[in-house]
Amino acid sequence: MAYDDNNIFAKILRGEIPCNKIYEDDFSLAFHDIAPKAKQHILVIPKGAYTDIVDFGANGSAEEIKGFYSAVSKIAKDEGLTQDGFRSIANTGNFGGQEVPHYHIHLLGGEPIGALRSNV
Numbered sequence: 001m002a003y004d005d006n007n008i009f010a011k012i013l014r015g016e017i018p019c020n021k022i023y024e025d026d027f028s029l030a031f032h033d034i035a036p037k038a039k040q041h042i043l044v045i046p047k048g049a050y051t052d053i054v055d056f057g058a059n060g061s062a063e064e065i066k067g068f069y070s071a072v073s074k075i076a077k078d079e080g081l082t083q084d085g086f087r088s089i090a091n092t093g094n095f096g097g098q099e100v101p102h103y104h105i106h107l108l109g110g111e112p113i114g115a116l117r118s119n120v
């Protein structure tokens with residue numbers, strides 16, 4: 001899938017639409033999900049134009065990948081998610097239910113998150 005420059009997270013990165021920012025560095029941006037599915041629901045995105053986890057893993061530079069996952073770790077700790085645990089999710093493609101085609105990790109916590117799937 002080609003990267004779509006007009007996806008909503010690309011617009012957030014360009015500052016064209018606002019976000020409730022939690023963290024930013026050279027490689028990553030983290031903000032609150034606009035429609036939280038848990039008491040804490042954070043989105044972490046790389047600044048590079050990658051569609052999903054497969055694209056990022058295959059085409060991201062070592063510096064970008066290290067920078068991104070270091071940011072995920074820092075945010076999880078700083079936001080208090082590591083104390084009681086949390087769930088990280090990277091929805092990918094159609095079957096994965098990915099809505100925004102810019103790679104992102106959901107961090108869900110602040111309460112028990114429940115079953116991995118509710119319908120099985």
Ligand code: 5GP
Pocket residue numbers: 008019020031032033034035036090091097098099100101
């Ligand atoms: P996906 O289904 O692609 O894994 O998740 C996309 C997430 O982005 C959803 O949880 C949705 O609520 C969130 N989202 C969509 N548009 C916006 C927006 O404009 N701002 C923020 N902060 N989150 C958004």
